[in-house]
Amino acid sequence: xxxxxxxxxxxxxxxxxxxxxxxxxxxxxxxxxxxxxxxxxxxxxxxxxxxxxxxxxxxxxxxxxxxxxxxxxxxxxxxxxxxxxxxxxxxxxxxxxxxxxxxxxxxxxxxxxxxxxxxxxxxxxxxxxxxxxxxxxxxxxxxxxxxxxxxxxxxxxxxxxxxxxxxxxxxxxxxxxxxxxxxxxxxxxxxxxxxxxxxxxxxxxxxxxxxxxxxxxxxxxxxxxxxxxxxxxxxxxxxxxxxxxxxxxxxxxxxxxxxxxxxxxxxxxxxxxxxxxxxxxxxxxxxxxxxxxxxxxxxx
Amino acid sequence: xxxxxxxxxxxxxxxxxxxxxxxxxxxxxxxxxxxxxxxxxxxxxxxxxxxxxxxxxxxxxxxxxxxxxxxxxxxxxxxxxxxxxxxxxxxxxxxxxxxxxxxxxxxxxxxxxxxxxxxxxxxxxxxxxxxxxxxxxxxxxxxxxxxxxxxxxxxxxxxxxxxxxxxxxxxxxxxxxxxxxxxxxxxxxxxxxxxxxxxxxxxxxxxxxxxxxxxxxxxxxxxxxxxxxxxxxxxxxxxxxxxxxxxxxxxxxxxxxxxxxxxxxxxxxxxxxxxxxxxxxxxxxxxxxxxxxxxxxxxxxxxxxxxxxxxxxxxxxxxxxxxxxxxxxxxxxxxxxxxxxxxxxxxxxxxxxx
Numbered sequence: 001x002x003x004x005x006x007x008x009x010x011x012x013x014x015x016x017x018x019x020x021x022x023x024x025x026x027x028x029x030x031x032x033x034x035x036x037x038x039x040x041x042x043x044x045x046x047x048x049x050x051x052x053x054x055x056x057x058x059x060x061x062x063x064x065x066x067x068x069x070x071x072x073x074x075x076x077x078x079x080x081x082x083x084x085x086x087x088x089x090x091x092x093x094x095x096x097x098x099x100x101x102x103x104x105x106x107x108x109x110x111x112x113x114x115x116x117x118x119x120x121x122x123x124x125x126x127x128x129x130x131x132x133x134x135x136x137x138x139x140x141x142x143x144x145x146x147x148x149x150x151x152x153x154x155x156x157x158x159x160x161x162x163x164x165x166x167x168x169x170x171x172x173x174x175x176x177x178x179x180x181x182x183x184x185x186x187x188x189x190x191x192x193x194x195x196x197x198x199x200x201x202x203x204x205x206x207x208x209x210x211x212x213x214x215x216x217x218x219x220x221x222x223x224x225x226x227x228x229x230x231x232x233x234x235x236x237x238x239x240x241x242x243x244x245x246x247x248x249x250x251x252x253x254x255x256x257x258x259x260x261x262x263x264x265x266x267x268x269x270x271x272x273x274x275x276x277x278x279x280x281x282x283x284x285x286x287x288x289x290x291x292x293x294x295x296x297x298x299x300x
Numbered sequence: 301x302x303x304x305x306x307x308x309x310x311x312x313x314x315x316x317x318x319x320x321x322x323x324x325x326x327x328x329x330x331x332x333x334x335x336x337x338x339x340x341x342x343x344x345x346x347x348x349x350x351x352x353x354x355x356x357x358x359x360x361x362x363x364x365x366x367x368x369x370x371x372x373x374x375x376x377x378x379x380x381x382x383x384x385x386x387x388x389x390x391x392x393x394x395x396x397x398x399x400x401x402x403x404x405x406x407x408x409x410x411x412x413x414x415x416x417x418x419x420x421x422x423x424x425x426x427x428x429x430x431x432x433x434x435x436x437x438x439x440x441x442x443x444x445x446x447x448x449x450x451x452x453x454x455x456x457x458x459x460x461x462x463x464x465x466x467x468x469x470x471x472x473x474x475x476x477x478x479x480x481x482x483x484x485x486x487x488x489x490x491x492x493x494x495x496x497x498x499x500x501x502x503x504x505x506x507x508x509x510x511x512x513x514x515x516x517x518x519x520x521x522x523x524x525x526x527x528x529x530x531x532x533x534x535x536x537x538x539x540x541x542x543x544x545x546x547x548x549x550x551x552x553x554x555x556x557x558x559x560x561x562x563x564x565x566x567x568x569x570x571x572x573x574x575x576x577x578x579x580x581x582x583x584x585x586x587x588x589x590x591x592x593x594x595x596x597x598x599x600x601x602x603x604x605x606x607x608x609x610x611x612x613x614x615x616x617x618x619x620x621x622x623x624x625x626x627x628x629x630x631x632x633x634x635x636x637x638x639x640x641x642x643x644x645x646x647x648x649x650x651x652x653x654x
Contacts, residue, residue, distance in 0.1 A: 011646050018653045033647075215652035219652045231325070235589075
């Protein structure tokens, strides 16, 4: 008789569940997503759970388990956040609460957002997508701080950072967006958990990346590797956004759609403080249009 | 606590800090440089096919790529390229071996006059020492001789007038004349001439030959250009074929090892010589990316770009080596996150994962 394993994470849940189920075929793996608050069906599941794989703080997990009289083994996994491949990407929070939906879901371009809040035209914004601007904004130096931050995210979890990260680092871009790992990254995360749960080593090693569907890839946004950013990572790049609908859009289309979306908003409604306090943005982009000489824009 | 010699050494000396955690495009094996390359420095180039990448990068990068043997006025760019004008600083074609380079120096200054006569290629003749620089060949030996005189004059200028001379070591295997030891760029019969085992022989230069030849080459160039700085590199491009009766990978490894050791010893011997690790950046299995093309021989553009970026950072911009930080930083250092997707997004991902 296998163990009851409950997997609870954010948008990582699907891939993590699929990979753990594959590596632990004798166990019963169940999953549910944590969407910022305790999901309704959690406690009944925990009551019968032998293992609870979750990506909430351990103290919070222990409190929930104790509160419902359950005593599963708790395995804390990280919520992966890695902006090194997409340093221009940012969420935009509404000051009244919630996230701003943009041209490609909840993801926005810092350059577009800055341009909008400072009165840039579409052409002004387009002209900013060029290597010297990226350099000024620190996009070429994003790797080291992103690694350091991710290391910090892993520290309080049960997953060894080096064991997860180093195999992925050789595989190219393992993030679809800053918060959505590719299936490779989720399989690697599952391997760490499966080892902790005494899985068959052969099943842990197996190339599940080539077997399991990538649910996030199939159903959500893929942010591009900007060519100049990709260059410094020794990766191929292109300005192509893949929308959740599957549509592919190029840079001019992306910028036009972003600016159209923002046109109905008052910049004061949107929290861009993280850009305003970053001295690289005014220094590189200026605070009023036209900030830069037009000339560089990109298609695919 | 007991002390030991590794206490206090640099991050670049520890594998974990210098290699394991290097960013994907940021593996940087240059720690110390003996000189920089300024915009006014005339940079001469010579070497194997990989050196052509460096020539092209120099020509595009705003540095002074020194071309002593320029295409005649009015020649179309594609014709000039086909005739190898500008491919290197003079039209010597690929100089694969140290022996070939040293003999070129000696020929340029009259110290060596090979007995080898022009090679026939159909109705025309080609220069045995650079058989590919004239795709259509020379009409006759006199035309070849006239062009060679101009070429050797330009070659002297490369040696004498370069502020920085970049030499990329490519091979140890070569073919040479039994008569006087003249070393050719290609085997007789491949790009002209005819194969005659009575006249030609295969040679695979060993470490003593290559080291001695490289020392002599550095000293010779310095003798005509006392202020020249020499930058040595080793081509990461494997042998296209070996004439040794053994696996081509084994020959490649042996050949590159000899070249790498010779470059290392030249670097240790001469304070005007520096070594740039293009070989290490591309060919080591420990690099974060495989930079070889699908044929596992040619180097992909991204790899070339990595090498050139590293060269520019250190030799042009003077940027110091830096280790990747290893300490964790608090979460949220990169600004607000969007880690809670909406229900539809998560549900769609879960459905698509199963």
